[in-house]
Amino acid sequence: MNVQPKPHQDGQHLESLAINATLVRLPHLTDYLPHPQSHPTPLESNHFYHPFDGFYLSHSDIIIRRTIYDLSANSLSSSAYPRAGPRKEIFYQPQNVRAAIVTCGGLCPGLNTVIRELVVGLWEQYGVREIFGIKAGYRGFYSMDPVKLDVKMVHNWHKRGGTVLETSRGGFDLHKIVNAIEEHGYNQVYIIGGDGTLRGAVKIFNEIRRRKLYVGVAAIPKTVDNDVGIIDRSFGFQTAVEKAQQAISAAHVEAESAPNGIGLVKLMGRTTGHIALNATLSSRDVDCCLIPENSFYLEGKGGLFEFLDDRLAQNGHAVVVVAEGAGQDMIPRTDAASQKDESGNPVFLDVGVWLKGELKRWWERDHKGELFTVKYIDPTYMIRAVTANATDNLYCTLLAHSAIHGVMAGYTGFVAGPIKGNYAYIPMDEIAETKNQVDTKDHNWAWVRSVTTQPDFERT
Ligand SMILES: Nc1ncnc2c1ncn2[C@@H]1O[C@H](COP(=O)(O)OP(=O)(O)O)[C@@H](O)[C@H]1O
């Protein structure tokens, strides 16, 4: 990679630079179908709409993934993805489209908005009339009747939490699912789900391609945990963080109102601490944030008890936020085998209940006779079983419309999502392989440390 000119390695006097961008190739129906026919988009013949110059995107419109560089590095490189948006030529005749929409995995604010916008976008922009909701997740493809959807039916779904289509874990049977897609004649499949769903979606797409079916598959990443990689964040995450803050505020009030009061809040986050981290940064009431990516310990120098001792001595109260996946290795397990849910996700022991017990034990041992209270709040589903906030509703809308334009353009096996604020199409397998975890060596975590001044839990 070359940077021009390169006299000052620190980039102080740099006037221009070149970034080596590798364009990621998106699967397309033309890859495996002999002669798919393209047609002008119906947007062209819409009397009420006159596209401005540059409205239609093409192969030359891309989004670069990396935006942060160290100019002293030898090479500046990034991957680049096709930009999401309408194309002038599409690979479907709208009157022949039979679209299926499915929601899988746990709830997430905004699911109904995505469904609604898929229906509205397909119906209003492209004139599609055959749109079906698959009930109860992947298993619904082969075990339940689909629900016919139309614009009237979905008109106020964005104001409701949950998923009207219902969802479930488990029940992934590749052949039954793809057989059902063939039998029902679906030629567009929109899959809304998290990391597990995406791994399933990759298999569905590969099987569809193996069978050479004229079926476009798009996924829209969903999870409050925000554990999906490459994209900026998953929808519903911000709403969940907002709700989490209410729990933290309550814990703070309780802690402040008691001598030596500790407010303890457990938040969702199976293997990632994004909700805990973001709620901590935004609430400012938190003294210590415990996440799965950063092991912690209780006793001794630099441990949680010593830190809380200091905080209680200084302020008379403290607030601790713990992500549900944190500290699992410290909680005594009675059964040898760890439990799994129907999708194969680990079922955790309750770190909040355990920590509350440990805090009480510690105080009783070291401060016998002094007043002390731990108020434990576990908002669990309250942060995700809610309507999406304005930002998430807007985000869900753009995701759905991006997915529709991509599928109509013949792209398949892709995910629609924002990269540094711009909407892109990303190959599904790349997303399914990339996990978004909190990097405790980067600035996000450093901000938590500087806001809370909590210990790093690195034993010296
Ligand atoms: N590796 C996998 N291959 C195929 N299907 C999977 C895989 N992992 C999960 N699934 C299916 O995806 C769906 C949702 O997965 P789950 O982990 O519960 O939620 P999420 O997609 O939100 O992470 C379930 O129906 C599950 O059976």
Ligand SMILES: O=P(O)(O)OC[C@H]1O[C@](O)(COP(=O)(O)O)[C@@H](O)[C@@H]1O
């Ligand atoms: O809905 P369940 O099965 O009780 O699972 C709860 C889990 O779902 C999550 O909300 C994440 O769900 P997804 O992986 O389905 O997005 C976790 O934060 C939580 O551990």
Ligand SMILES: [Mg+2]
């Ligand atoms: Mg998941």
